[in-house]
Amino acid sequence: MTNLLTQPVGVSHYMAVGAVMFVCGIVCMATKRNALGVLMGIELVLNGANINFIAFGSAYLQKDSAMSLGLDGQLIALFVIVLAAAEAAVALAIALNFYNNHHSIDVDRADELKG
């Protein structure tokens, strides 16, 4: 087996990290009953996606640097971060509203869909 420490890493390795974070986020969203836990899962998913954007945008992680996304990858990652912040603010407001009205933060209890 080759020593991992002496080999250069590439996009694949970053993608693997992104995949693990993405799947963690999915599992988190599926299993957590606390609304804020679900929100944390969404953050993990968005971050997993962001790692891919950054890795593909990097100039030196692929054999052929002309294939990299260049600045586009970083710009899209920026938009993802900004939209994630916006999404977190709204989702938090909804969760707090839910808590105020139902005295619970358990998403399994949010099943009536009326004011």
Add this chain to the structure above:
Amino acid sequence: MAEFFTTNLIEYVSLSEAWATPLGYILAAMIHIALLLNVVAVGALGFIWLERKVAGRIQDRLGPTRVGGRFGWLQTLADGLKLITKEDLMPAAADPFLFRVAPYVAFCASFAAYLALPFATGWVGQHLNVAVFFILAVLGIEVFGVILAGYGSASKWSLFGAMREAAQVVSYEVPLGLCVIVPVMIAGTMDLIAIGDMQAGMVWNWFIFHDPFTFITFWVFFTCATASVNRAPFDLAEAESELVAGFHTEYSGLRWSFFFMAEYGSMFLVSVLAAILFFGGWNGPIPITEIIGLNETNGALAGYVGNLLGMTNLIIKASLGVTVMIWVRWSFPRLRIDQVITTCLKYCTPIAAMMFLGAALWILYLPGGLWATLRLSDPLGHTREAAPDQQAAAMPADGERE
């Protein structure tokens, strides 16, 4: 420095190159870490002593006088020894993991920000192009330690402190960011070394005297920076007269002292940041080192001495900033939490936004600052130019437009 160690290890200890290279890097990293850790730790020792002395003088007392001679300058060390020997208490109801980890989060965040903080041209842990941004971002993590401590203590006083801290963070971050943008915009770079070097020359080259807007911006920055390091009159998370001791009510011994080191560490940090952004960084009011030729062009030793003098200069400026913070703390009453939010969001944010707009218009119509506009000459012929990367960026963009 890593290369220096590597070559020496190969030559004198006759290590093989495969072992010498990692060892050299590790040794170099250790020295950097030790130097920076000393800035935080020794700085905290000094500033705690200073705080006691200044507080004493303001209240017409003497402050510490006994430990270590006439001025009591070893008082903090004695306190530190006492704190190390104290029992590490934890409330039974506390969340053990969060309670234990919170002081480290606060301290690590405060310390990590020093990574990108330059002390003179080239004297920096890691040269980052986005140093200003990085420092502000990492300082933001420090509040996380405070919040975790408040929640993990399972005490209502601590929780109140944490809630106040969270409310305070969202209010001061906005004007603080806006204020930092103003010097960054004038310099055209977020690289702190470039920003510092750009203010070389006479005192009117400092960004605080660049135009009236930057002058006002500095005061807003200082207010928000005081809020960001939880100092009075914004020390609501601690509020010892209302909340016992706020977020660190339940802490004792070494863990408590980590919060203290973090507080003084970030106080010094924002003061250095203010000195670099507004007060010329390592450049003195009169460029004496440059006049007598203490710079890299006259050999490594001259450059080293010049940098050393510059660092002293920077530390003096930053210590003055810390002293002002101490002075403010012992002179003004604490604000209420709604007053803090009002100050930050209703007053500081609009003022900072107006100053940002004003400074933007100023550099558009009167490039070179107030003194260049008044035709004040610089004896050394410094002219303020845009950062190299900004120039490089601007050229092709112009070409495209045509």
Add this chain to the structure above:
Amino acid sequence: MDQINWHTFFFLLSALGACTFALMVVFTSNIVRMAFFLVLSLTSTAGLFFLAGADFVGAMQIMIYVGGTMVLLVFGVMLTAQERFVSLKTSGGTWSLAALAGGALLAVLLQTAFSVDDWKAGDTAQAGQSQTTATRIGLGLLGARFDEGTSGYLLPFEIVSIHLLVVLIGAAYLARAKRRAKPSADNPADRSD
């Protein structure tokens, strides 16, 4: 022994942090600890961004995600952290279903990640050279992309700024102080627990 590739070393360090703490977010049931692990995971991700040469995005990640979003989230957690909601347990059926779906997804994603030869190893020797990304990103957001012949991101930038304004107003409206409904007998939601 070959030379240690320092880029790889720090990549492995950050990757290990990001993945371990992400897994801990999943397997912790205490909501405040979850938030803490999420912060560590996101900070490690910022480290990965720095390693990939995106220093501005990395600093942005720490500033907005860790400094902003997480503080907001923890604020929300503390507002709702009553004893019975701190640790909500999930049934075993949900867990096994999620693990099945997650495992399948992970297998597919990992296979995809390592399917292209060009992606497996980069030229990380040039990773140490710092290049200024902030200026280029700033110009790109203002619509000037001089590194490529394409147009920039002015319209998305404006849309995002309007979107943020709308979100700000919307969130403030949603979370505004209202009279809290008193827990009472006529509210079925309160009776059931």
